[in-house]
Amino acid sequence: MDNSNNPIFTAVSSSVRQVSLLLRCIGFSPKAEVQITTDGLRFSVEESRAVQGLAFLERSLFSSYTFNAASDTATSSPNETTSSPSFQINLIALLETLQIFGLSDATHSSSRNPNGGFTSPYAHNAFNTPALAATGGTCRMSYPYLGAPLSITISEAGVTTTCNLNTYESSTDAGFDVDESIPLQRDALTLKIIMRSTWLYDAITELASTNPTMLILTASGHTTPLFALEGAGGPFGDSVVDFQPEPSRTPKSGLSSNETGKDEQARAPWVSETFTVLPGSGTRGTIRQRYKFAHIQKAARAMDLASKVCIRCDSQGVMSLQFMIELSRDGIGVGPARDAERLNGGGAGGAAAARVSFVDFRFVPLVDEEDDEDGSDKENESFCVDMNGSTASGQ
Known part of the structure; x- marks a missing residue:
């Protein structure tokens, strides 16, 4: 089952800061659902089925993006969302990996602010950690086959770090987009x-x-x-x-x-x-x-x-x-x-x-009292069309 010669997904980003920035926006839950598509990566987190956060990392954010849909399914239509693999990952571990070279504000961890997060951790200063670490460096992500760890390799100033993050079986039904947990009609x-x-x-x-x-x-x-x-x-x-x-x-x-x-x-x-x-x-x-x-x-x-x-x-x-x-x-x-x-x-x-x-x-x-809260989920549209x-x- 090892398709290391032709992995399901590989991508290279020249700015780890962008990826970390977007994922920290939804970092209020320890685990995230990840779906790999031809257009990019969808991350979804939720809490008590009452609030859901969705972040979409478009393929344009990566200098190189390869998705081999045929590697994980027998279908021959890679553009179909039903052939897009999905898995769970520890979001806190992922965020800590992305900031391993200090790409995030050192005074703020990946856990959410107990006061609601209204103080911005992204003050732009020529001498703060994000500004000093924003130039140079690359991040390579790889998902070889279904059930394999997500491999992340970060290189900067001649130093390379590789982290293999365990992936878990997705809690969503096969063929469903990760953004359907709380459907918007x-x-x-x-x-x-x-x-x-x-x-x-x-x-x-x-x-x-x-x-x-x-x-x-x-x-x-x-x-x-x-x-x-x-x-x-x-x-x-x-x-x-x-x-x-x-x-x-x-x-x-x-x-x-x-x-x-x-x-x-x-x-x-x-x-x-x-x-x-x-x-x-x-x-x-x-x-x-x-x-x-x-x-x-x-x-x-x-x-x-x-x-x-x-x-x-x-x-x-x-x-x-x-x-x-x-x-x-x-x-x-x-x-x-x-x-x-x-x-x-x-x-x-x-x-x-x-x-x-x-x-x-x-x-x-x-x-x-008069509300009939029944969540009919019949909706599957592109993420940012509106x-x-x-x-x-x-x-």
């Missing part, structure tokens, strides 16, 4: 908002000061508040962040075509690039969903690093936060501040050199 969306991630990050940070137990999301296409986040159940009372409507009375292109065109209906939160609330999605077209605040905090690292976020809710209340993270040539994440700096004063070709990756979080709502299509017009 894209054909039954009730809310879609695209905004800069820093606005959401600041709002969650503000709400966290009262130590709430619940996050209540309210959105409406015609009544105020158009979009509000409330932290409830904390020992210091409740707090609300209300995203005010834009001052202009001109309708925004992102509004739902079903709206009637009244002044109040034509307005959207001024921080949003796209704002769509489908009528009939709640009482008088108003959406109100409750989520566990501690679950939302698990997305704080991605929230801090991302340039934009796409907030979506479906008819069952499942919420998706899809973050667009920009990666520069040296592998350091470009957050909102550095993104603006690059656009304003970056050299020629700087924008073209940046790469875009996506990290997705999904949250199951807290159950109301954000790709929307951000092109948003810029």
